[in-house]
Each structure stands twice: as C-alpha cells, then as structure tokens.
Amino acid sequence: MSPLLAAPVVALAGAGLGVALYRGVFARLIARSAPAQAARLEGNSLLLFFGLSIIVQNVVALAFTPNNRAYAWAGDVLRLGSVAMTGNRLAALLVAGGVCLGVAVFLGRSVFGLAMRAVIERREAAQVVGVDVDRVQWVAFALGFGSAALAGVLVSTLEQFSPFSGFPFTIAGFIVIILGGLGNVTAGLVAALLLGAVETYGVALTSANWRSVLLYGSFVAALLLFPNGLFARRLRA
Amino acid sequence: MKDLAPNAWWAGLWAATLAVLLALPFVANAYLVGVGLSLLMWLALTQSWCVLSKMTGYVSLGHVVFYGLGAYLVVVTWQQLPLVLAVPLAGLLAAAFAAVVGLPVLRVRGPYFVILTYGLAELVKFSVMAGEAASGTASRILFGTPELTVVYFAMFALALASVALFTWVSRSRFGHGLRSLRENEEAAETLGVPVARYKLLAYVLSAAIPAMVGAVMALRSTYFVVGQVFDPMISVTVIAMAILGGGDNARGPLVGVLFLGLLSELLWASAPLLYMIVLGAILVVFVLLVPDGLLGLFERPRAGGRR
Numbered sequence: 162m163s164p165l166l167a168a169p170v171v172a173l174a175g176a177g178l179g180v181a182l183y184r185g186v187f188a189r190l191i192a193r194s195a196p197a198q199a200a201r202l203e204g205n206s207l208l209l210f211f212g213l214s215i216i217v218q219n220v221v222a223l224a225f226t227p228n229n230r231a232y233a234w235a236g237d238v239l240r241l242g243s244v245a246m247t248g249n250r251l252a253a254l255l256v257a258g259g260v261c262l263g264v265a266v267f268l269g270r271s272v273f274g275l276a277m278r279a280v281i282e283r284r285e286a287a288q289v290v291g292v293d294v295d296r297v298q299w300v301a302f303a304l305g306f307g308s309a310a311l312a313g314v315l316v317s318t319l320e321q322f323s324p325f326s327g328f329p330f331t332i333a334g335f336i337v338i339i340l341g342g343l344g345n346v347t348a349g350l351v352a353a354l355l356l357g358a359v360e361t362y363g364v365a366l367t368s369a370n371w372r373s374v375l376l377y378g379s380f381v382a383a384l385l386l387f388p389n390g391l392f393a394r395r396l397r398a
Numbered sequence: 399m400k401d402l403a404p405n406a407w408w409a410g411l412w413a414a415t416l417a418v419l420l421a422l423p424f425v426a427n428a429y430l431v432g433v434g435l436s437l438l439m440w441l442a443l444t445q446s447w448c449v450l451s452k453m454t455g456y457v458s459l460g461h462v463v464f465y466g467l468g469a470y471l472v473v474v475t476w477q478q479l480p481l482v483l484a485v486p487l488a489g490l491l492a493a494a495f496a497a498v499v500g501l502p503v504l505r506v507r508g509p510y511f512v513i514l515t516y517g518l519a520e521l522v523k524f525s526v527m528a529g530e531a532a533s534g535t536a537s538r539i540l541f542g543t544p545e546l547t548v549v550y551f552a553m554f555a556l557a558l559a560s561v562a563l564f565t566w567v568s569r570s571r572f573g574h575g576l577r578s579l580r581e582n583e584e585a586a587e588t589l590g591v592p593v594a595r596y597k598l599l600a601y602v603l604s605a606a607i608p609a610m611v612g613a614v615m616a617l618r619s620t621y622f623v624v625g626q627v628f629d630p631m632i633s634v635t636v637i638a639m640a641i642l643g644g645g646d647n648a649r650g651p652l653v654g655v656l657f658l659g660l661l662s663e664l665l666w667a668s669a670p671l672l673y674m675i676v677l678g679a680i681l682v683v684f685v686l687l688v689p690d691g692l693l694g695l696f697e698r699p700r701a702g703g704r705r
Contacts, residue, residue: 190686204457205685207509208637211459212681215634219674227671332520335513370528377521384514385502 164234165252168314175310179302182213187302188295214327221324231321253315260308265346277301329373332380339383404696408649415652419554423547435550435618437659438557442611443632444639444651445560449567450604451637452646454597455580456504460515461608461636463522464492466628468609469616470526473538481544485552485613492609493602500601504594507583516630523628530624538622549618556614560607561648567603568647576600577646631674635662638677641684644691653692 190206238245246254268274279287280297288294316322316330336356341349356379363375422434447461468488475484499518506514543549567573575596578586587593616622635658643654658680665673684691 186682186686204455204508204512205689207512208457208459208641209682209685211634212678212685215678216675216682219671219678223671223675332513332517335517339510370531371524373524374521374528377517377524380517381514381521384506384510384517388506388510 164314164318165256168256168311171314172307172311175313176303176307178310179304179306180299182306183299183302186213187298191298218324218327225324227324229321229323229326232317234318249318253319257312257315260311261346261350264304264308265350268346273297273300329376332376336376336380336383339380340387342389411652415656423550428546431546431550433660433663435546435553436663437655438550438553439611439615440635440639440655440659441652442553442557442560443608443636444643444655445557445564445648446604446607447636448604448640448646448648448651449564450600452640452650453567453573453576453580454600456507456597457512457637458515458604459512459630459633459637460517460519461604462628462630462632463515463519464496464605464608465612465615465632466519466523466526466624467492467495468612469622469627470612470624471609472613472616473540473622476538476540477542481617485610488613489606489610493606496602496605497598500598501594504597504601516633519628519630519633523624526628527624537624540617540620540622543617543620546618549614552614553611556607556611561652563603563607564651565648567600572596572599634677634681638680638684642680642691643693644684644688645693650691650693657692 186209187206190209234249237248239248239251268277276287276292277297277300279290279292280294284294287297312330313327320326333356337349337353340352340355359379360372360375364372367375419434419438423431426434443461443465447458451457468485468491471488471491472481472484475487479487503511503514503518567576575586575591578589578591579593579596583593612627616627619626639654639658640651641654642658643650643652658677661676662673665676688695
C-alpha cells in the first residue's frame with residue numbers, strides 16, 4: 162500500500178487508539194484525583210503513558226523483531242527552479258503543513274477550539290460555563306494520537322525506524338510545546354521551525370555526535386529559561 | 399497485641415533479608431552472590447530515589463544521572479586515585495551537581511519535572527558520550543578491580559546507609575515538611591515550611607548514594623560503556639520498584655525491590671523484551687489501580703478506611 166493511502170487509515174486507527182486509551186485509562190485517572198492535585202495527576206499520567214509506551218514498544222519488538230527497517234518510496238529528486246527536493250520529503254512537507262494548518266484553524270477559529278483552550282486554562286471553570294469537558298478531552302486525545310500516527314507514517318517514508326525510535330520525537334514534541342506555549346498552535350509552528358534550524362545547523366557546524374546533545378540541551382534550556390514559552394504574555398493574575 | 403503483630407512481621411522481614419544478604423558471600427556460589435549484589439544495588443538506588451520523589455511528589459525520571467556520574471568519575475580517575483577516596487568523591491560530586499542544578503530544576507513542577515529530569519539525564523549522557531568520542535575512547539576496561547566480596551560488602555554498606563537515610567528522613571521534622579509540600583506547596587509555604595530549601599536538600603541527599611552505587615558497580619562490571627551506565631531503564635526500574643512497594647517509608651521500596659528484583663533475575667536473561675513489558679505493565683497497573691502500592695494493600699485493612 163502506498164504511504165499516501167496508508168496515512169489516513171493509520172491516522173484514523175491512531176485516533177481510535179487515543180479515544181480507547183482515554184476511555185479505558187485516562188478518564189479513570191482523572192475521576193480518581195482531587196482537583197487540588199492537578200500537578201500530581203499530570204505527573205502520574207506521564208508515568209502512565211511512559212509505561213504504556215514501554216509495553217507497546219516491546220510487544221511490537223516481540224511481534225516484528227526489534228530491528229531497524231526502511232523502505233523506499235518516491236525517492237526521486239524533483240527540481241523546481243533552483244530548489245531540489247526528493248518526492249517523499251515534499252509529500253511529507255505538504256501533508257504535515259496541511260495538517261498543521263487545519264489544526265491551527267480548527268483550534269483558533271472554532272467554538273470547539275475555544276472550549277479546548279478553556280479546559281487547558283481551568284477545567285472546573287470551563288465545566289461551570291457549560292463546556293462538555295469529557296467531549297473536549299476525548300476529541301483532544303483523538304486529534305493528538307491521530308496526528309502523531311500520521312507523523313509516524315511521514316517519518317517512515319524518510320528514515321529507517323525501529324520499535325524504539327519514537328522517543329526522540331516525544332522529546333522534540335515537548336520542546337516545541339514548551340517553547341510555543343500550551344494551546345498556541347501558531348507559536349508551536351514557529352518553535353518547531355526554530356528547533357529544526359538549531360538541530361540542522363548545529364549538526365552542520367559541529368558534528369553528528371552532538372546531535373542528541375543539542376536536542377536535549379535545547380530541551381533543558383527551554384524548560385528552565387522559557388517555562389511559559391517564548392511568546393508568553395504575562396496574564397497570570 | 400493487634401498493633402504489634404504487623405510491626406513484628408516487618409522486623410522479621412528486615413532481619414531475614416539482611417541475614418540472607420549478609421551470609422550470601424560465605425555460602426553461595428558466584429551467581430547467587432551476583433543476584434544478591436543486584437538486589438542490594440536496587441535497594442540502595444530505590445531508597446535514595448524515595449528521599450526526593452516519594453517524600454515530595456517530584457517524580458524524578460532521571461535518577462540514573464547520578465549513578466552514571468559516579469561510575470564515570472571512578473573510571474576516569476582509575477589507578478590515579480585510590481578507591482577509598484574515589485567512591486566517596488563520586489558521592490560528593492553528585493551531591494554538588496544536584497545542589498547546582500537543583501534550584502532551577504526544582505522550580506519546574508508536575509509532568510514537566512518528570513520529563514525535565516529525563517531530559518537532563520539524557521543531556522549528561524550524550525555530553526559524556528560526545529566527550530568520550532572526541533577523545534577517541536568508545537569504551538574503557540578496568541584492570542585490577544577488587545574482588546567480588548569487597549564489592550559486595552561495599553554495596554551492602556551503601557544499601558544500609560540508603561535505608562537508614564530514608565528511614566531518618568521519613569521520621570524527621572524535615573520529612574514532615576517534605577510531606578506537607580507534597581500535599582500542597584503553597585499551603586506549606588504559608589505555614590512557614592522553607593519549601594525551596596527543603597526540596598533542594600532532599601534532592602542533594604538523594605543524589606549522593608546513587609553516585610557511590612554507580613562507582614561500586616563500575617568495579618563489578620570492569621568495563622565501561624557510557625550508554626550502559628546512563629541507561630534510562632535504570633531510572634524506570636527504580637520508579638517501578640518504588641511504586642510497586644508504595645508507602646512513604648523504607649518498607650515499601652524493600653517489598654518492591656525484593657519482588658521486582660527477583661522477577662527480573664528470572665526473566666531478564668531469558669526474555670528481556672517480556673521483562674520490559676512486565677515493567678511497563680507494573681507502571682500502568684500501579685499508577686492506575688494500586689496507587690498506594692503493595693504496602694497499601696497490606697496495611698489498608700488495619701488502618702481502616704482510606705484517607
């Protein structure tokens with residue numbers, strides 16, 4: 162199956178998995194915790210999903226061997242004027258850009274996006290003014306898992322991968338979220354481009370050995386220096 | 399009488415564990431001594447992890463960073479510094495490292511703290527790796543390490559020290575301060591608990607022992623690979639053991655270490671992937687369904703009702 166055809170299927174499956182995990186696991190965790198302990202709830206949910214990812218990685222490794230795999234798809238170089246690019250990278254760029262744009266518009270312009278930002282800001286208050294918190298949360302899980310699954314398909318057309326190659330992407334995702342700030346998709350895009358530039362030019366200027374140092378270094382720096390994001394407006398009362 | 403029975407049971411478990419581990423090198427073969435050594439290692443690591451993470455609720459996913467730094471220091475100073483100096487120095491170095499990074503790191507809370515400690519450990523790992531690669535050493539071998547019995551009793555001492563430290567912390571005024579900030583940091587601060595200082599102290603205290611454990615384990619393995627002494631799975635295993643045990647005194651980690659340590663001996667060699675699945679499952683099941691750990695299951699009927 163062509164990756165372009167597989168992508169929507171995988172994204173849907175990912176979204177389904179997200180909803181299933183939300184219903185089966187996360188909703189229970191929320192239901193059990195007192196609101197005053199939100200920080201611990203979030204810490205626990207991180208451990209929970211870390212545990213889940215260990216299980217999934219190793220089950221997949223048992224089922225399909227833990228080796229690196231790759232396949233070739235649309236590797237021909239396309240030229241447009243002075244710009245040269247392989248077809249798979251162009252496809253990844255277009256699909257990812259489209260998804261980002263769609264999500265940004267959806268979250269930024271729709272009532273649902275407004276509701277979601279309200280839930281991020283203050284869950285109880287959102288509930289009081291009539292937001293269906295449960296629905297917002299499961300849709301968020303579906304969107305998040307679905308687009309992550311889609312990104313996985315896109316990455317698989319570019320690089321070799323193994324059951325264990327996901328974690329650096331999680332870290333990269335974290336950096337982008339922290340730099341961009343929660344609930345701000347446009348700033349996230351800028352942060353992602355920034356991180357990509359730091360990684361690419363950093364490796365070009367030093368050596369491939371330093372790639373992970375740069376990645377985790379920007380991660381630690383981001384958390385310590387910009388805990389509210391690069392573009393934080395001071396609105397804490 | 400009813401109150402005394404569980405305490406006697408616990409005293410018995412501690413005494414039996416210590417007696418078996420103490421006698422092991424004199425009666426058992428090298429394999430069993432190795433098993434005992436790894437139990438002692440996990441005991442020391444998990445108890446020290448609890449000093450910060452069980453007491454304050456700041457769950458560290460980067461405990462391995464201290465372990466790795468300790469191992470690295472011993473390997474770097476190998477045959478230039480006597481071990482009786484190098485091992486305590488490893489502890490001091492890690493405590494100093496914790497004191498320096500602690501202030502900014504401990505300002506970060508909740509899931510961000512969890513992932514930050516992971517990122518920090520990976521950052522140190524890859525920095526050491528890049529440094530080693532730049533100096534052209536991919537791995538190192540230690541010649542003339544002390545024999546197994548010496549390593550074993552050094553680890554025994556560290557495990558004892560770790561249990562003593564956590565027991566002291568969990569019973570002290572300091573420990574009650576940590577518990578109060580775990581429940582509600584702002585309220586604790588309002589009541590006059592020096593929150594920032596207590597957190598930092600807990601972080602520093604929890605850092606020294608794992609570094610010395612790493613230093614001693616480097617002597618046991620006699621070779622040194624950066625990726626191995628900074629393996630994130632060490633942090634994960636420590637968390638799984640602590641959560642499995644539950645509670646916020648030294649009993650919980652003991653139960654967790656005995657259970658998971660022996661299980662890993664059974665599974666690790668024959669089915670490493672299966673072992674990882676079990677580890678992940680323990681994290682999921684205990685975070686979700688048994689947040690008070692095995693200890694909570696034991697003690698709930700006696701305590702009568704949950705908090």
